[in-house]
Amino acid sequence: GQQLNQSPQSMFIQEGEDVSMNCTSSSIFNTWLWYKQDPGEGPVLLIALYKAGELTSNGRLTAQFGITRKDSFLNISASIPSDVGIYFCAGQLGAGNMLTFGGGTRLMVKP
Amino acid sequence: ETGVTQSPTHLIKTRGQQVTLRCSSQSGHNTVSWYQQALGQGPQFIFQYYREEENGRGNFPPRFSGLQFPNYSSELNVNALELDDSALYLCASSCYFSGRAGCEQYFGPGTRLTVT
Numbered sequence: 001g002q003q004l005n006q007s008p009q010s011m012f013i014q015e016g017e018d019v020s021m022n023c024t025s026s027s028i029f030n031t032w033l034w035y036k037q038d039p040g041e042g043p044v045l046l047i048a049l050y051k052a053g054e055l056t057s058n059g060r061l062t063a064q065f066g067i068t069r070k071d072s073f074l075n076i077s078a079s080i081p082s083d084v085g086i087y088f089c090a091g092q093l094g095a096g097n098m099l100t101f102g103g104g105t106r107l108m109v110k111p
Numbered sequence: 112e113t114g115v116t117q118s119p120t121h122l123i124k125t126r127g128q129q130v131t132l133r134c135s136s137q138s139g140h141n142t143v144s145w146y147q148q149a150l151g152q153g154p155q156f157i158f159q160y161y162r163e164e165e166n167g168r169g170n171f172p173p174r175f176s177g178l179q180f181p182n183y184s185s186e187l188n189v190n191a192l193e194l195d196d197s198a199l200y201l202c203a204s205s206c207y208f209s210g211r212a213g214c215e216q217y218f219g220p221g222t223r224l225t226v227t
Contacts, residue, residue, distance in 0.1 A: 003152075003153055004153075006153075031215075033215060033216075035218075040220075040221075040223075041220050041221070042115075042117075042201050042218035042219050042220045042221045043154070043201070043218045044218070045215055045216075045217060045218075048212070048215050088153050088154075090153075096142065096159075096161065096166070096167075096207045096208065097167065098144065098156040098159060098167055098169065099144070099146075099154070099156065099203075099216055100156070101153030101154050101155070102153055103152060103153050104151075104152075104153055
């Protein structure tokens, strides 16, 4: 099935470093969401974006909805060990519609 | 932690058998979506239920079917299980007319299905 292109696939960083990941699509979305999934659990919603160009923060996390509506970025500042996990972007065309997910970015943090 | 619950947490079935997975939605939500997540991949949309009817379906065969009940809980049924059906099955509840905070899709912990 269709998936968004998410990069990088994995990152191994030092605690305290900043992290950036992005997601691109060949088609537009009207909502972008970022989720984090820990092993054996369901994805947890981190940030939702509703307007092109929107920049939204949630603590140390900042996400942006690309102007073209075909991409989104997630930044994590001053990473800590509990940031370890898999981060997924998801695009949604409209209210009530399905989510299309990226392949995930696996983040590993070295203390 | 979301208010979405799923049962069972783990299940082992034999090829050809049938399985039913259950999901209870979060309070205030009226829509349930089901996703299949293979190991190392992002979730793939199976279908969505709103007002007790299927409202959108992904690229899954008819042996994947579902129900939604008046209390908005839902079931996913899979007939004639195949080895490739082994995956984590996730349900997500939401408001149908989303686009506002609190109405996005919130996921349950998933059911891990193994088909042998």
